[in-house]
Amino acid sequence: MAELKSASDRQKAVDSYLRAANVGAVTLVLFSIFDFYDTVYGPADLDSALSIVLLVCVVAFLWAMVHLFRHRDADEFTLALWHSGVTAAFIALIVWALFGNMITGLYWGLTADVQATESAEMQMVDYWTAPVCIAAFFVAFHIKRFRGH
Structure with a gap:
């Protein structure tokens, strides 16, 4: 990791890290809700809006996990x-x-x-x-x- 120049840079890195953790947790909850819905009501025929929401959740989750891994030593x-x-x-x-x-x-x-x-x-x-x-x-x-x- 590159040396951070000041306390504010360090705080920004920590805030970004914690924000990524929040995004990861929220997307995991959204995946769980979708999976519960899919289990209860059978295989869902995804309409375009729900497909886009699911795709955004997948991208956000992947970003969060990569960010958490790369910046774990902030x-x-x-x-x-x-x-x-x-x-x-x-x-x-x-x-x-x-x-x-x-x-x-x-x-x-x-x-x-x-x-x-x-x-x-x-x-x-x-x-x-x-x-x-x-x-x-x-x-x-x-x-x-x-x-x-």
């Missing part, structure tokens, strides 16, 4: 935020890999889904791996951010 606080988020995402990945099948089996048992098969269970675990890890990242990131430690 100062010590942002680096600590990054580390807490990445640690939580890694732990979520390990837990999901170990217990994801049990969680989906429990879900299907509680909802009495008799058509559930082993391959469908694995597809569900594979489908939810990235969202679970990214959600864990942003939850830990913002908990650390708002607690201030």
